[in-house]
Amino acid sequence: MNEKTLVTWHNHSVDRKRGCVVWFTGLSGSGKSTVANCVDAKLHQLGEASFVLDGDNIRHGLNASPELLEPIHGGEYAKRFGLSFGPQDREENIRRIGCVAEVFCSAGLIALTAFVSPYRADRNRVRDLVSETSTDPLSMDFVEVFVDTPIEICEQRDPKGLYKKARAGEIKGFTGIDAPYESPENPELHLDGELPVEELAEQVIEFLRSKSKLRR
């Protein structure tokens, strides 16, 4: 392999269609993950390449807690890079997820993310990152989906029993109880979280279709 061949290939990046990032935000129990997974299943049926990023696949790997990192990487390392619930940790949590979603988007996939992501500033930084790296200024590469469900309903559902713990004071800084949720001001999609999942997922699919994000 001579240097000329090397240089030639380096410029020869694959011409691939860019995907998009569908960023679900809302309270715990609002239905973000449920709707995202339903959209994912529908996209799969339609032959689209998509993937859900959520706590289940991120919290044990990329955004592992200090407790998970410590046995493998040592205490000092775990304290530095492991993510707990401090303000810096929460910010870094969303930053890393945003970066991964952007890479998925570059790879041509529809990345569906389902995280509470309560702060406007954090979400807007992801929006900026995805928009800045877009190759087509007219293409909508970042779709913010606000899953708007009244907190009373979320608390009734309480699928993981977190509201109960937060009310009992066992969890501090819980969004909606003793930490704020900043609603999106201009989300691309505003979903009524009290409607059936199927209907909400269809709204997302129709929106993506209207923005030419589906291949067929």
Added chain:
Amino acid sequence: MNEKTLVTWHNHSVDRKRGCVVWFTGLSGSGKSTVANCVDAKLHQLGEASFVLDGDNIRHGLNASPELLEPIHGGEYAKRFGLSFGPQDREENIRRIGCVAEVFCSAGLIALTAFVSPYRADRNRVRDLVSETSTDPLSMDFVEVFVDTPIEICEQRDPKGLYKKARAGEIKGFTGIDAPYESPENPELHLDGELPVEELAEQVIEFLRSKSKLRR
């Protein structure tokens, strides 16, 4: 949306074929990125879903330096999460890339990574992560590719002028000069980095085909 629907959908994850991680390792200038990009282009032609993770798309986002993070997130945050060239930083660099590659693999893609990744322990941790999350014990989900190019050749090529800087003492801890490179002991593929890129890329494609990693 009632709780029953919620639960139903949560269990309804998409049944998708798992991809794999093709982990290129070797000295700076060995040809890792070049071969990975050539493999990516060939896979694209074959209709396979693949993507290259390398310094170009990781260093400005997920593994940004403190200098890049500081203006946006502040100094303390940048110092904690930004990645420089200390031992912890290098370890975290590979850990994050490994986690992202694993997620790509779960999403059904062939993730091609091109990083020097000089330490055996770091590479083996990624191997363990990818193997542990595999759903099929017989499937080869982690393919370590050693791009074996003599350092004299790498230094002659010196595409980024880094060896020159390292020799001049302007870069400290440069792999192969004043920091070690630990060769893989049992890589799935051992490439002779002096052969033409096309030939090396074909070797990778043939290997993936032999392990049933190509759909057609």
